[in-house]
Amino acid sequence: MTTPYALxxxxxxxxxxxxxxxxxxxxxxLLNMGPQHPSTHGVLRLLLELDGETIVSCVPDIxxxxxGIEKNMEAKTYLKAETMTDRLDYLNTVGNxxxxxxxxxxxxxxxxxxxxxxxxxxxxELQRIASHLVWLGTSSLDVAAMSVFLYCFRExxxxxxxxxxxxxxxxxxxxxxxxxxxxxxxxxxDNAVRNILNTFPQRIxxxxxxxxxxxxxxxxxMGIGKISLxxxxxxxxxxxxxxxxxxxxxxxxxxxxxxxxxxxxxxxxEQEGDVYARYLVRVHEMRESLKIIKQxxxxxPFGPVRSSDRKVVPPPRxxxxxSMESLxxxxxxxxxxxxxxxxxxxxxxxxxxxELGVFLESDGGTKPYRVHWRTPSFNNLEVLSKLAKGxxxxxxxxxxxxxxxxxGDVDR
Amino acid sequence: MGxxxxxxxxxxxxxxxxxxxxxxxxRAMWPMLFGLACCAIEMMAAQAADYDxxxxxxxxxxxxxxxxxxxxxxxxxxxxxxxxLRHLYDQxxxxxxxxxxxxCASSGxxxxxxxxxxxxxxxxxxxxxxxxxxxxxxxxIGGIMALxxxxxxxxxxxxxxxxxxx
Numbered sequence: 001m002t003t004p005y006a007l008x009x010x011x012x013x014x015x016x017x018x019x020x021x022x023x024x025x026x027x028x029x030l031l032n033m034g035p036q037h038p039s040t041h042g043v044l045r046l047l048l049e050l051d052g053e054t055i056v057s058c059v060p061d062i063x064x065x066x067x068g069i070e071k072n073m074e075a076k077t078y079l080k081a082e083t084m085t086d087r088l089d090y091l092n093t094v095g096n097x098x099x100x101x102x103x104x105x106x107x108x109x110x111x112x113x114x115x116x117x118x119x120x121x122x123x124x125e126l127q128r129i130a131s132h133l134v135w136l137g138t139s140s141l142d143v144a145a146m147s148v149f150l151y152c153f154r155e156x157x158x159x160x161x162x163x164x165x166x167x168x169x170x171x172x173x174x175x176x177x178x179x180x181x182x183x184x185x186x187x188x189x190d191n192a193v194r195n196i197l198n199t200f201p202q203r204i205x206x207x208x209x210x211x212x213x214x215x216x217x218x219x220x221x222m223g224i225g226k227i228s229l230x231x232x233x234x235x236x237x238x239x240x241x242x243x244x245x246x247x248x249x250x251x252x253x254x255x256x257x258x259x260x261x262x263x264x265x266x267x268x269x270e271q272e273g274d275v276y277a278r279y280l281v282r283v284h285e286m287r288e289s290l291k292i293i294k295q296x297x298x299x300x301p302f303g304p305v306r307s308s309d310r311k312v313v314p315p316p317r318x319x320x321x322x323s324m325e326s327l328x329x330x331x332x333x334x335x336x337x338x339x340x341x342x343x344x345x346x347x348x349x350x351x352x353x354x355e356l357g358v359f360l361e362s363d364g365g366t367k368p369y370r371v372h373w374r375t376p377s378f379n380n381l382e383v384l385s386k387l388a389k390g391x392x393x394x395x396x397x398x399x400x401x402x403x404x405x406x407x408g409d410v411d412r
Numbered sequence: 413m414g415x416x417x418x419x420x421x422x423x424x425x426x427x428x429x430x431x432x433x434x435x436x437x438x439r440a441m442w443p444m445l446f447g448l449a450c451c452a453i454e455m456m457a458a459q460a461a462d463y464d465x466x467x468x469x470x471x472x473x474x475x476x477x478x479x480x481x482x483x484x485x486x487x488x489x490x491x492x493x494x495x496x497l498r499h500l501y502d503q504x505x506x507x508x509x510x511x512x513x514x515x516c517a518s519s520g521x522x523x524x525x526x527x528x529x530x531x532x533x534x535x536x537x538x539x540x541x542x543x544x545x546x547x548x549x550x551x552x553i554g555g556i557m558a559l560x561x562x563x564x565x566x567x568x569x570x571x572x573x574x575x576x577x578x
Contacts, residue, residue, distance in 0.1 A: 005494040005535050038445050038475040064493045068527035090450035379484030
């Protein structure tokens with residue numbers, strides 16, 4: 001079989017500007033790590049310059065998962081473009097919908113009913129736990145703790161079952177829509193989430209029993225990949241990677257959205273700035289997420305889950321049979337979509353990885369003129385070239401795990 | 413009935429060499445540890461406790477293409493990734509099989525644009541397509557079962573002597 005996709009020849013001249021003179025003289029070794037490597041969490045390529053087993057420099061090469069999502073969104077109506085957002089950061093699908101919906105709602109200036117806001121918060125926090133579980137499973141697999149992976153995925157299934165219950169899909173839910181939710185949650189939702197609330201604290205204890213005081217895990221993580229607060233801020237880190245260095249920056253507290261100000265929770269902070277500190281922050285975050293879910297579920301108000309603005313939100317089926325106006329709205333929404341007033345907006349949410357922002361520009365039509373995503377993984381990945389200097393290759397694997405990147409989020 | 417029953421009573425089973433090889437190939441088919449995008453998470457879920465692919469002798473994911481029999485293309489293949497994917501496929505030892513997992517790997521799926529290869533069959537020959545965005549772990553296991561049925565029926569000469577030119 002002939003293929004147009006032949007591997008390009010690489011020569012030392014092409015990477016000359018990236019490596020030191022010592023590599024050109026043959027004193028140090030250049031090693032290619034990835035894009036197919038079990039510990040790069042996807043398709044990340046790292047160009048390592050090695051002196052023995054010590055890393056002299058590390059240059060990330062990204063773009064192996066570039067999907068053209070931002071460009072594709074320009075060709076779709078606001079409602080259809082939302083399906084693209086799921087595939088950005090595929091561990092935080094609900095959170096991506098959340099950020100996008102908030103941006104569109106900000107442009108349209110419509111209000112979301114309190115019940116929808118609370119359900120959004122519950123789902124976003126469940127997604128945060130599910131994402132942290134995948135992170136915990138895979139990053140501990142990188143430091144050779146195999147059993148944690150199996151436990152984490154066992155619990156993740158329980159959370160995915162809740163997503164399936166409300167939306168019919170395990171991962172790509174597209175359950176939040178501009179103006180509210182697709183539909184109200186089914187009656188089993190309350191029980192399913194309470195089941196998680198009851199069982200989960202013991203599960204987190206289980207993970208901590210396996211890792212937090214495990215001497216092998218401590219040896220592999222403590223004092224590795226240190227970054228100070230000033231450096232973390234200047235590299236633009238956010239999320240758990242920043243809070244591991246001593247900052248309490250969390251958008252849920254500092255710029256509350258969707259009613260986060262009503263809930264009482266802590267922002268976990270550690271001072272060390274190493275791999276272990278970032279681990280502690282994320283495990284603690286799971287417990288805080290449970291607290292938020294519990295409060296939101298206990299105070300879940302009754303009422304509609306979609307805005308009553310018929311120019312944006314489709315009318316319920318029952319209205320279409322009775323009202324000519326509803327039929328017209330329905331027809332307009334599903335043929336050309338709703339139009340958004342001219343202007344631009346930036347809105348951000350706290351994703352499991354950090355600040356996930358959407359910049360949306362509209363020319364007044366039914367399709368976005370430009371959508372740009374400020375993705376946390378992209379910024380968190382860049383710091384890798386700084387953290388890797390002077391480490392062993394085995395430690396680099398632990399560091400990649402600890403900054404928690406998703407390559408779909410980096411390359412989009 | 414006849415000679416088979418008598419032999420079975422004696423603890424002997426007769427079969428053809430082809431069937432025995434086909435059976436052996438499907439009972440320890442090692443997939444390559446190679447995740448691209450969203451589907452890779454569901455592939456990991458299929459490996460983990462709930463769906464447990466080790467029931468089919470497939471729990472051992474090999475990160476090295478040289479030790480693996482099956483490539484599961486889990487996710488969208490960008491134009492930058494396609495040469496790497498082909499290179500990995502070329503490194504795998506014969507006999508080898510490919511599953512295109514999910515809509516993006518099968519046909520480009522949601523993304524009909526400049527960046528994504530419209531179906532991984534442009535790059536490597538595909539044996540089984542699994543639909544879904546992403547497919548549930550059950551769907552992936554269904555695809556693997558379909559591949560196993562296909563492999564069991566293969567003739568020896570088709571696989572060993574009909575390989576690609578190096």
